Amino acid sequence: KQEVTQIPAALSVPEGENLVLNCSFTDSAIYNLQWFRQDPGKGLTSLLLIQSSQREQTSGRLNASLDKSSGRSTLYIAASQPGDSATYLCAVPDTGNQFYFGTGTSLTVIP
Amino acid sequence: DTAVSQTPKYLVTQMGNDKSIKCEQNLGHDTMYWYKQDSKKFLKIMFSYNNKELIINETVPNRFSPKSPDKAHLNLHINSLELGDSAVYFCASSQLARELFFGEGSRLTVL
Numbered sequence: 021k022q023e024v025t026q027i028p029a030a031l032s033v034p035e036g037e038n039l040v041l042n043c044s045f046t047d048s049a050i051y052n053l054q055w056f057r058q059d060p061g062k063g064l065t066s067l068l069l070i071q072s073s074q075r076e077q078t079s080g081r082l083n084a085s086l087d088k089s090s091g092r093s094t095l096y097i098a099a100s101q102p103g104d105s106a107t108y109l110c111a112v113p114d115t116g117n118q119f120y121f122g123t124g125t126s127l128t129v130i131p
Numbered sequence: 132d133t134a135v136s137q138t139p140k141y142l143v144t145q146m147g148n149d150k151s152i153k154c155e156q157n158l159g160h161d162t163m164y165w166y167k168q169d170s171k172k173f174l175k176i177m178f179s180y181n182n183k184e185l186i187i188n189e190t191v192p193n194r195f196s197p198k199s200p201d202k203a204h205l206n207l208h209i210n211s212l213e214l215g216d217s218a219v220y221f222c223a224s225s226q227l228a229r230e231l232f233f234g235e236g237s238r239l240t241v242l
Binding site for chain 1: 164173176179181186187221225228229233234236238
């Protein structure tokens with residue numbers, strides 16, 4: 021069974037800093053990996069989807085990388101802003117259409 | 132035009148009552164899911180339906196009964212509500228374990 025871990029559980033940075041969030045998974049036979057953002061009291065918003073054949077995916081200030089062989093993905097956020105404060109989750113699907121989620125990283129960007 | 136919509140958004144009820152949450156997706160996806168997010172923010176899969184057929188049924192009390200009248204709808208009925216059922220319930224959909232889309236969530240409070 022796939023196990024997904026996210027480190028750190030919480031992160032606090034001053035505005036303007038670049039930061040990296042980590043996601044590790046135990047089974048490298050994945051189709052894709054998806055990064056989500058969740059604001060307090062809200063649903064999950066998809067940020068980036070990386071296919072297993074891709075190494076990177078970019079959207080604005082966000083860049084996600086994938087290294088299947090080592091079972092790792094990182095989400096890089098450039099020039100962080102207070103509006104980036106949220107919980108970030110990663111998820112990977114298995115062959116049975118089930119998605120496995122990490123426990124999330126709670127990010128606070130201090131103005 | 133909301134892709135995955137669930138109702139109601141908030142539900143406050145007494146112990147022992149029965150309640151339902153409805154979910155609809157207009158993305159044409161074959162697979163729909165119910166997740167439970169507890170106070171620690173961990174997302175736990177409850178059920179998954181693929182084209183109206185149950186494919187994932189995690190260890191969930193049989194007081195919880197999903198129903199999928201068609202592939203665009205997946206409802207969750209809960210009998211004899213208990214305090215521990217208080218949580219946020221998320222509906223989601225995907226096509227062939229590609230990108231996962233979430234509804235806004237339904238916050239259930241059992242008093």
